[in-house]
Amino acid sequence: MKLYTRPLYAPDTSIGKPRDPSMTTSATTPKFVARDVKVYYGDKPALHGIDIDILDKSVTAFIGPSGCGKSTFLRCLNRMNDTIPSARVEGTILLDGEDLNDRKVDPVVLRARVGMVFQKPNPFPKTIYENVAYGPKIHGLATSKEEMDHIVESSLKKASLWNEVSDRLHQQGTGLSGGQQQRLVIARAIAVGPEVILMDEPCSALDPIATAKIEELIDELRQQFCIVIVTHSMAQAARVSQKTAFFHLGNLVEVGNTEDIFTNPKDQRTQDYITGRFG
Amino acid sequence: MTDSAQSSLAETRDVAKPDLKTKVAKRLKSRHAAELRFRAYGILAVSVAVLFLGILLERIIHQGYTAFVTHSITTEVYLDPNRIDPADIMGANYDQMITEQVMAKMGVAEDEYGTTSGEYKEILSPDLGFKALEALRDNPKLLGQKISLTSPIAANADLYYKGEITRDIVEADRNVSDQQMVWMDALKTKGLVTSHFNTYLFTNTDSTQPELAGLLGAIMGSAMMLLVTAVLAIPIGVGAALFLEEFAPKNRWTALIEVNINNLAAVPSIVYGLLGLAVFINWLGMPRSSPLVGGVVLALMALPTVIIATRSSLRAVPPSIREAALGIGASKTQAVFHHVLPLAMPGIMTGTIISLAHALGETAPLLMIGMISFVPGLPESVTSAASVLPVQIFIWENASERAFHERTAAAIIVLLVFMILMNLAAILLRRRFERRW
Ligand SMILES: Nc1ncnc2c1ncn2[C@@H]1O[C@H](COP(=O)(O)OP(=O)(O)OP(=O)(O)O)[C@@H](O)[C@H]1O
Ligand SMILES: [Mg+2]
16 A cells, blocks of 8 residues: 555656656656645545646546545645635645646636536526636636637537537526536636646536537547546546546555556556445 | 445344334324424414514504595685785784684684684694795785695694594593584585695604604605615625625634624614714714714614625525636636625625615614704704604604604504515515526
């Protein structure tokens, strides 16, 4: 167990370098480099030291039993844990080589770069247009109405929602179906022009057809973005991700190519989990 | 789930199975009985509440509705140059002049001591004299001409016309003599006296004469005071609640403040009156019995309620909305002002309007700051002396004339109508702006 709770490399020398042999095979560079990330809620530790490199332009899936800290770690990546008063984060997370938790980093700017999609679709109770336009508006990304229209349209197109809503942009976003709402939320995240999209169980409230649509979408978005997805569905992880990380009791047990994790897990716990022995 | 946990669960199920049905059946009867009993209690409680509300409304409306109708006298008045000195129009006895003219018209003879005209004057109204003087002052050329004047009839005469004073009462026990009743009947048959909706109640300010007393001054005073209260309580209360709920760190100090705010909401209103007297009047030297001081005191009183209502409606906004805003890079302030506050607005408005309606009906603290004086005119500004509706009710209720008591109930009805309107506004606003997610 020690192997996984302690950093494999001294943080300063390993930063920015791929640490896992399986990762060297990928041509892309790591977007995130996390070393010895520990999170406490009050005095209670939730993560015991996570080391992981997350590659750009690919999908990384976090799997693991409930309460193992997947969401907690995901929220470290755009500092959403800042909003929980009792949460305390230790360790370093580099985004393109820059420490996220540095005091100079403004979480507002960070979250524009690292967007987030939540488990339950949470559109604002405003129109579809306003939902997508809100992010660009507060960040001042559009100088004219035409520019904003363009951002909204292209974001909705990227989220493959445009065809379904182009004739009712000015209706309430909350009036859409669950799957459409989730794509709307993704469009809202895309509209800000992020580099990373974090998704916390984005399909858990959706039916299989809507899920399939989102998965298709994720696969497309992978060309442009770094995507991290938390999921409880092994099949989904296998379908959409290139890398899979298995969390257990606040530890990162194993991370590697999705294929390897599902066909040839190195750790007994990973094997037990993916074969449904516990969870 | 581990194997051992599964097997132990299976065991308990097996044990429970055989007599589960009989056990449930046994309990079912008492469960139904409990449900029925609870419903009966509920219906009883609601009935009692409705009954008392009904009695209350019946009493008030029964006493007060007559005040919404009043009787006026309309008569031609000859502005007699022999009795009015053009150089000193203020010096003339208009009441006497008008009374004599009405008596002449009605064929009532004056006796040598002038007691008849004295008695006749009582059933008319001094307002006729004022009106004549006013007309003459506005236009001195009217001297020597006939003008038509309308005035509310004397309060006792009004009560007689409404049947509140009848001949059944022993003459000595009533304010109207048998002779006056005969005169009044004659005035009515001659068509000089007519009954109509009591507009004076809304166009006149307070007066020592019940027939002239109206609520306009009190309504204006209440409006000014409520304005001061709203201007102070809403921004401060909502601001404080926003800060405490959304921005302040959750520590011992904010917990202490929260407890204190909840306690302040329970402090008797008269204590706020004492505070107002000590701080705003005695220490800061603000004008007594003014809507300003009243409004400040009521604002202090309404603050805790506004804060509590605002906080609970902020809390009712789902955290997912905050996360959504923060997740795309909105700052805390943007998340709050763009999303949370608008969603909490219906609740905030409802809570605020209801606490303002509460303030509108508040009496005790206003008595402490001297808002109990007789104010015959309209308040000119928030710093001038004014009367307010609940205090006007209190003053009229303590007046000796019977006609004032009728008006007391009418004033209560007016106050209730204002409150109902405010509550209605709260409900409508809530309906209108409530958003679902
Ligand atoms: N706001 C919080 N305050 C206190 N403890 C928390 C908080 N959020 C999470 N935790 C705890 O941290 C641990 C990890 O929680 P986390 O939400 O990251 O789990 P998860 O892997 O996302 O689970 P799930 O799959 O059920 O979503 C859990 O033990 C949880 O109880
Ligand atoms: Mg989670």
